[in-house]
Amino acid sequence: MDDSWKDWVHITKLDPDKVIDNDTVADIATSGTDALMLSGTLNVTQENMRELIMQVKEYDLPIVVEPAGPEGVVLDEVDALFVPSVLNTPDMRWMVGTHQKWVKHNHIDWTRVIPEAYIVLNPASSVGKVTAAICDISAADVAAYAEVADQYFSFPVVYIEYSGTYGDPKVVAAASKAVSDARLFYGGGINNAEKAAEMGQFADTIIVGNAVYDDGVSALRATVKAVQ
């Protein structure tokens, strides 16, 4: 896709494994969020991903898919794939192995792929458990990962992922200082304007996920307003 995604300051993350009704989808689409990211760590299939795409595609918002593995890759009717790689895991599969297998067995249209460097910081989250990410690390450690991702690996996105829990703003601030070229994404536990504004000081883009399901669209709207 073109570089318009670099203007996004607010992304709403929807999980194909969760049920959402059409009225809520309509409310999300008019909330002011810049894009919808379809993503989940567990139980994502071609079927539930395609169902969710059908639900959201009629709106005028960019839609991107963030697959947890090759089985979750769907490109029809969406604008791009945001493909994560986890830096703070001991397991090479999540850094490069799964990607290599995907590339080996598929023809990839790289113009539609945006690579993301994930730094996973909630060990109790699904992504933390699945990747066995080493989350007990300092702000300086996170900053060093962020700098390596940005300057050594040339990732266009560095993603601080506290998935399901609100993170430490000092950690996000340190990552922000360490990154020069990449966009810094922050996700985790944002469910009101205050948290959105706090993380939005440091991150270029905030991602709001669970709040949509747990706190409703008015909470989502408040997070949008706080960063736009």
Add this chain to the structure above:
Amino acid sequence: MDDSWKDWVHITKLDPDKVIDNDTVADIATSGTDALMLSGTLNVTQENMRELIMQVKEYDLPIVVEPAGPEGVVLDEVDALFVPSVLNTPDMRWMVGTHQKWVKHNHIDWTRVIPEAYIVLNPASSVGKVTAAICDISAADVAAYAEVADQYFSFPVVYIEYSGTYGDPKVVAAASKAVSDARLFYGGGINNAEKAAEMGQFADTIIVGNAVYDDGVSALRATVKAVQ
């Protein structure tokens, strides 16, 4: 450094852990090789690296250092650091962990760093042993690693490393087809014109190392002529 390294078709690799006399250095410098890369996996220290730099710096050739770890980083009097990351290892330290530690404890001038994606294919070599690289992989596997390195991680160099042994031209050909933007480096067992020409068909740049020590400067000259 600037992009002039992308014109190099022949690099001579010198090991700080090996002794080389000044006459041989003078012969190498006038052999037609495009650059000297100072690099070794074992027993490289600040001292022997600096000694080797002193020996080679008086010539008009570009000099780059390829450290095996932070302890081998020397930047005085050299043009750039070529910093490797190994893709086909099960050990995250060689993909990103060591880099993260280096960045955490040092201020890095990224304008002087060229990242290299290594695919290590000789399990009996020092680099194969140290990184426990999984070398028993097919040409299609190597090609997939090369494509991921090039398109997903944006490495400017993909390095097929058969360190100490002559590789399979079919593997290098497959990697060459898979790479679009990166320069493809090939190293391993090139000690005559025929082998240089064979790998030079597929690789953008060949690296000659052991031949300098084992077969003399006339062998080196033959490998230069074959690709220039």
